[in-house]
Amino acid sequence: MAEMNNKLDNGTLSEIKSLLWGNDLKDEVFSRWTQGFVFGSDERTALVQYEGGPCAVIAPVQGFVVKNALFGDKPCKDHTQLSENESLDLLVQALCDILVLISTNGYSVISLEEEEEPENNKSQSELSTESADCNKIDMDQSEAGQSSCKRSKLHVDQNVFHSRLRCTKCESEASVRKCLRENISAFTGPSGVLLYLYSIVLTKGIEQIRNEVEDPGEPLIHGLFGHGTQSLINLLITGKAVTNVWDNDKDISGLKLQGVSRRSCIGFLSYMEHLRYCEVGWNLKNPKYPIWLIGSETHLTVLFSKDTNLIINETAQSVARKIFQRFDPEGNGFIATVLLGDLLEALDLVSEKEYVDIMVSKLDAESLGIITQNSFFEEFYPGETTPLIPKRFKLYHYNGIARSCLGNTVQYAEGEAVLHDEIEVQLVTDTSPIKLCLLTKWPTIELQWKNDHIPSMN
Template sequence: MGAIHVPAEVLLLPAGGPCGVLAAVQAHLVATLMEQGLWGLVLRPEQLQEALASSLAILLWAACSSSSSSSSSSATVVMLPLATGSAAARGMCDAAQAVRMAQVASVDSRQQLEVLVKAALPQWCQRKGWGLLLLLYSLLLTRGCGVVAGDMDEAGVPLVDGLGYCSMELVNLMLTGAACSNVFDGRRQFGCDEGGDSTSAAGSGTQQQGQQQAGAAAQDSHVLMGVASQARVGLLTLFEWYRYVEVGRNLKSPRFPVWVVCSESHFSTLALAASHQQQQQQQQQQQQSATRSSTGLTSADLSSSVQPAPGAAVVLEYYDGLARQEGPIRLQLLPAPGGAGWSSRMAGVAEDRGCCQGRLIPPLECVVETKWQDVTVTWQGCEPIL
């Protein structure tokens, strides 16, 4: 696994590795630039480094906060090489040696965490170092291995498989701070009658029989874990286009208009272009005064509640850390006349939607239509990616 490399606002994995981790960090970086009013500007290297450090601190702190009760103090763990010139920092050892040679530091405030991450960033960003691996270990130690296992539907699922692919649990851990196995909102219980009522199976029998049957039904039920609250950055997936999964609002409409894109075995990043994000901020400012008095919402609460107006053009920017893209790739979305988008042109059943291979349909356009249905996509900066 290579290090986090920052030649510009685009992160790269020069040596390959789990692209889901990189895409999630990229999404948090873009969200931080949006939050700081820097998105779309030409930035100095030190500005990008500060924004990246802040982004990494945010995702680490989210894992800490979501595993701690409000009455307990939070602690975040960061792993870093012993010294800048060490073998681990320069990538001259294997992964196991890098972990053994790392030192562990704990902090109990967000401010301390950001200072520590900023100090560790030169080591994490060594081109041939183990930056992403140390970030992943920091995340696991912060969340707690037992808590991570409890987040999952099935404990023991590997976060990274033998081929280097990220699991959905790992991507959700990076996006939300919890390693849940699904992308829908909240929890879903299976094995009970609708609404979680397992007592209706008692029928007209005695109360004791009903209680026994209800207890058996509860034992047979299984709770699937989804995303508990609105995420800072979101996720869109080709598997929803195939109708294999359902992405809930907590990921589809995140606090900032940035999404990790899951396209079968690869992860990349999609974000609302700077000009549209600035328009969104102006709309938020106009609506803030009208909503605060009646609802108590603040500008932070409104950060993603204002979506582009129906029928208006939407411009997105696409990033792929493994594609070595030479410049920005933009997608302009316009409503398709007469339902000419892929949502209407393709059959509605999952089996037909899954037959995109060989049809010259750009998968990213299908992913986009899980949020903006029936649009025409104009690619700017490259040919459509098939």
């Protein structure tokens, strides 16, 4: 059941714009976000990005496209031989997957109202020029992957765009998938990424997003540079618009800061962690599928593998470590002795007072008032082993900006990865950003890229 084409009231529209763009939406930033979800012809499952900024939406959608292409109900045997309809089906499923992930109560699909008949105050020549410009941008986008991945610089008036927004309400996953498929031309058209972004916001709920972000006054898109914030990225891959990438919540000097509370389908790795500006937690480094968004200082790309053996499934020990971290939010490596009973209860272990007292005398024999993480796990989870993962595997890297790719065409870069048993002191010859970023996930990784072309993260 779908409730069709309701116009957004001015109050809702104003709140969406404030949440996304702040109080000053610059035309240049809005223009860079004005593009559709378009596959390049050189790689039938790779979305093209024209300008910097919208990668915060395009890259997560790309990640879900890859998930469905490789690990869906009907995996693609050869993604280079897909028909246009098959590629669009992957796109529809990806768009649907993210809406299902973030939905709290139904779904909102945003579209544009059909243009009205020519206005009396416009000459026929002016209208013909506008029509030609709109046709030109459609043609440029449909041919994006065939040559230079360029598009027309047609100015899109943000006020006109916002005045034409309409909302269709869907109650079920089946109905939202049907709605997306029927309107897929809108999402592949000139304003498709924006329409989907607004669908995301209304499906999640404006107030709910504000409750999840660390600073409700900070817009989800940088007002000057047009880059999506980490909150926006997290919303699309985890379903929650939290600002941080560590596991669970942390108490920093009495201030509760939200992190990622569970594994996501698509993971996240960051070059900024190599620079020690952030801490990416287990949940994002170990997603359910071997697919990761890769964050540089200014751009998002996608890394993936076809090898499902790279997935590290949760064990009783790994779950226990995450719960222990809740009681040690500052990462000190210990908890207060008085919290032992609560920790045991949270782990569904014996937590009666008599038993807790016995464990306290054993784990805090010197009455220091603390219990270390190592002593706790030696007592309750002895013999913990690290899951085995392949020592050699192929990786593929996606960058949607053509000028950043080999030959100026959006294609997956293929690489061979080798994991060494130990970190050896050796002459480091590869200090590329992507290698340094992947070291935060695989500390002993060595990479050899096809054609000796190291892919760009920017």
